[in-house]
Amino acid sequence: MSSVSLLLAKLITEAGYPTPISPVTTGDTPYTSAVKFEDLNLSPELLKGLYIQMNFEKPSKIQSISLQMILTPPFKNLIAQAHNGSGKTTCFVLGMLSRVDPKLIAPQALCICPTRELAIQNMEVLLKMGKYTGITSELALPTDNKKDYISVSKRAPVIAQVIIGTPGTINKWIKAKKLGTSQMKILVFDEADHMLAESGFREDSVRAMKEIVKECPNCQVLLFSATFNDKVKDFISNNIKVIFKEEYNELFVKKEELSLESLKQFKVKVPDELSKIIVIKDKIMEIAEKVGQTIIFVRTRRSAEILHEALVKYGYEVTTIQGSLTLEHRDKIVKEFKDGLTQVLISTDLLTRGFDQSKVNLVVNYDLPVNHECDTKPDNEVYLHRIGRAGRFGRKGAVFNLLCGDTDEMIMKKIEHHFNHYVTEVPSWKSDEDFEDALKKAGLM
DNA sequence: AAAAAAT
Numbered sequence: 255m256s257s258v259s260l261l262l263a264k265l266i267t268e269a270g271y272p273t274p275i276s277p278v279t280t281g282d283t284p285y286t287s288a289v290k291f292e293d294l295n296l297s298p299e300l301l302k303g304l305y306i307q308m309n310f311e312k313p314s315k316i317q318s319i320s321l322q323m324i325l326t327p328p329f330k331n332l333i334a335q336a337h338n339g340s341g342k343t344t345c346f347v348l349g350m351l352s353r354v355d356p357k358l359i360a361p362q363a364l365c366i367c368p369t370r371e372l373a374i375q376n377m378e379v380l381l382k383m384g385k386y387t388g389i390t391s392e393l394a395l396p397t398d399n400k401k402d403y404i405s406v407s408k409r410a411p412v413i414a415q416v417i418i419g420t421p422g423t424i425n426k427w428i429k430a431k432k433l434g435t436s437q438m439k440i441l442v443f444d445e446a447d448h449m450l451a452e453s454g455f456r457e458d459s460v461r462a463m464k465e466i467v468k469e470c471p472n473c474q475v476l477l478f479s480a481t482f483n484d485k486v487k488d489f490i491s492n493n494i495k496v497i498f499k500e501e502y503n504e505l506f507v508k509k510e511e512l513s514l515e516s517l518k519q520f521k522v523k524v525p526d527e528l529s530k531i532i533v534i535k536d537k538i539m540e541i542a543e544k545v546g547q548t549i550i551f552v553r554t555r556r557s558a559e560i561l562h563e564a565l566v567k568y569g570y571e572v573t574t575i576q577g578s579l580t581l582e583h584r585d586k587i588v589k590e591f592k593d594g595l596t597q598v599l600i601s602t603d604l605l606t607r608g609f610d611q612s613k614v615n616l617v618v619n620y621d622l623p624v625n626h627e628c629d630t631k632p633d634n635e636v637y638l639h640r641i642g643r644a645g646r647f648g649r650k651g652a653v654f655n656l657l658c659g660d661t662d663e664m665i666m667k668k669i670e671h672h673f674n675h676y677v678t679e680v681p682s683w684k685s686d687e688d689f690e691d692a693l694k695k696a697g698l699m
Numbered sequence: 700a701a702a703a704a705a706t
């Protein structure tokens with residue numbers, strides 16, 4: 255670690271954050287951590303947005319460290335990891351809004367996200383936070399191609415200053431010369447590890463990054479996520495840092511320190527697949543009424559359907575979201591849940607990353623997240639992102655993992671070992687008291 | 700497998 259990083263580490267401690275985030279800086283730009291938003295040279299319009307629209311008081315850990323790195327010239331690239339629900343979105347949205355020149359009518363900031371839902375959510379934050387800035391924005395997302403489909407060649411060129419979208423549409427617009435990249439000042443990858451993972455969006459992401467950096471060598475690139483596994487870190491070291499060329503900053507958290515303190519995790523052993531449905535029906539649905547909103551994660555679209563139908567048949571109100579639904583339907587389900595009109599949502603890994611709904615206090619892994627190449631291995635990253643849908647910003651939350659059979663138990667053990675975090679067993683899947691006990695331990699009752 | 704997206 256360089257002397258600069260040591261200095262930074264010291265400053266961070268003095269700011270009152272005994273944080274496991276370890277900054278690594280290259281070059282000799284000195285950074286201090288921001289204690290107040292006023293320390294960041296933000297425009298009065300942005301500060302107003304932060305205080306009045308967002309009701310923020312002071313920067314969170316990750317914000318106080320990363321915002322200085324993002325906003326201090328020379329504007330260096332940044333690879334930043336931080337815990338779920340710790341305010342990463344604010345970091346890059348503030349970054350984008352600060353770097354845009356309001357007088358220049360051209361795309362200057364671009365944020366690429368893995369799902370439509372996340373892009374829409376990020377746009378909502380941007381609009382709120384940037385309300386007084388007059389900065390313009392547009393979503394780059396696929397549309398329902400059945401009705402009023404406008405082909406790319408027919409649409410007008412993008413003049414909005416900030417663009418948020420998904421990789422396919424963004425690349426399509428760039429290729430069709432509808433999204434100009436010549437004035438780009440900042441490029442953000444939300445859920446960057448997934449955007450650069452082999453089985454993820456790697457080609458699309460790298461293509462967009464190369465194209466923009468070629469056109470604008472000074473464009474600042476930000477990679478944000480709660481997880482960066484070793485494979486992705488290797489890929490970034492070998493392929494992305496080359497694109498970054500010179501100087502970049504890094505913030506990482508040890509995997510053993512990624513589990514949220516405020517979340518209490520449980521495992522429930524059940525004898526067979528059918529009893530999983532019984533646990534959801536008799537225990538989870540009853541609990542969900544009392545503790546706030548709940549998300550139940552399943553592995554496949556089909557099992558989402560099956561569980562949904564079973565619960566509806568038993569007379570419970572649930573909604574389900576998965577990728578084969580129409581876009582219109584997906585939007586409706588998310589909106590209803592965010593508006594608090596629905597309490598229990600069944601989801602595939604569509605909502606695993608980034609979905610932010612503060613009232614979610616309970617997450618259920620109906621199926622454990624497994625590695626797509628080898629289903630006896632866990633997908634630790636997906637696990638962490640799923641459970642991170644509860645306990646946003648330090649709120650209390652509970653997680654129930656339903657385990658059926660030896661393989662599930664082994665996978666659960668591996669997850670516990672990976673994060674060095676013991677998951678408490680609920681003694682009996684049939685006992686109401688055991689579940690109530692669990693909620694008491696989680697501080698939800 | 701699911702995510703985006705285009706076919």
